[in-house]
Amino acid sequence: MTEAIPVTRTVDHGTAKLMPDVDRERAWLLTVDGAPQSYVDLDDPAHLEFEYARRLGHALDVAAEDGRPLDVLHLGGGALTLPRYVSVTRPGSRQDVVEADRGLAELVAEHLPLPPGSGIAVHTADARSWLEAAPDDSADVLVADVFGGSRVPAHLTSLGYAAEAERVLRPDGVYLANLADGTPFTFLRSQLATFGALFEELALIAEPGVLRGRRFGNAILLASHRPLDLAALARRTAADVFPARVEHGPALRKFTGAARPVEDGEAVPSPEPPDGAFGIG
Numbered sequence: 001m002t003e004a005i006p007v008t009r010t011v012d013h014g015t016a017k018l019m020p021d022v023d024r025e026r027a028w029l030l031t032v033d034g035a036p037q038s039y040v041d042l043d044d045p046a047h048l049e050f051e052y053a054r055r056l057g058h059a060l061d062v063a064a065e066d067g068r069p070l071d072v073l074h075l076g077g078g079a080l081t082l083p084r085y086v087s088v089t090r091p092g093s094r095q096d097v098v099e100a101d102r103g104l105a106e107l108v109a110e111h112l113p114l115p116p117g118s119g120i121a122v123h124t125a126d127a128r129s130w131l132e133a134a135p136d137d138s139a140d141v142l143v144a145d146v147f148g149g150s151r152v153p154a155h156l157t158s159l160g161y162a163a164e165a166e167r168v169l170r171p172d173g174v175y176l177a178n179l180a181d182g183t184p185f186t187f188l189r190s191q192l193a194t195f196g197a198l199f200e201e202l203a204l205i206a207e208p209g210v211l212r213g214r215r216f217g218n219a220i221l222l223a224s225h226r227p228l229d230l231a232a233l234a235r236r237t238a239a240d241v242f243p244a245r246v247e248h249g250p251a252l253r254k255f256t257g258a259a260r261p262v263e264d265g266e267a268v269p270s271p272e273p274p275d276g277a278f279g280i281g
Contacts, residue, residue, distance in 0.1 A: 004020035038081045040080070042112060052178050069090050073141070075156070080097060101124075135168070136168065137168070137171070140174070145177070151271070171225060190260070191221060206247070
């Protein structure tokens with residue numbers, strides 16, 4: 001078998017690099033401008049390497065009964081790690097992936113192709129524009145994992161955006177978002193306030209050290225109209241190789257504090273991570 005070699009390509013929003021994992025035969029790390037974006041094992045799509053991806057995987061696992069096919073909308077594609085995960089853990093699922101970077105989508109399709117019959121359709125478009133054109137009540141789960149560089153774009157943080165997500169989700173649907181922040185958590189609190197204005201149920205998955213303000217890091221937001229199985233979620237996240245807590249209820253309301261929902265005109269991107277927060281050494 002020929003040895004896998006790294007692939008570097010200029011894409012729409014920077015320089016993408018695919019690097020083979022020396023420990024796993026058909027596994028690849030995708031970076032854009034040095035920031036890790038995705039990790040995919042083509043032989044084992046259920047393997048999730050990154051902390052945030054594992055937490056989104058746990059949330060997807062408890063979103064419905066084991067194995068039940070779901071209609072999932074992914075905003076942000078990267079190397080399609082989570083769509084591949086859903087396709088093997090919930091066979092028969094129908095998934096749409098919206099990726100703004102056409103060059104990146106073409107690189108992934110060329111070097112990390114989807115298997116036949118995956119049920120995954122990739123669309124190159126702006127996430128919010130695509131969402132605004134999507135039909136009402138068309139998704140069981142919406143996964144937002146969109147970063148311009150290392151920041152969540154401003155137009156995907158507002159009340160207007162959240163209202164579009166709520167419209168596209170079915171009444172029992174679940175919204176999941178990968179966010180990033182550090183103390184004093186102005187951005188993260190604003191997102192909790194924004195989605196709390198539209199959804200009755202909120203939860204946050206994060207490493208305790210991040211929530212205590214010890215370091216900048218990822219946090220997974222869950223929002224829905226129905227109670228989620230947070231006990232099962234908490235068990236999975238606590239037992240993970242990267243343990244995390246599930247915050248909800250009064251503790252989460254206390255964390256949100258006096259933060260207000262974000263209107264479109266005042267929306268800002270998530271903060272720039274400190275040097276080295278997400279880089280590859």
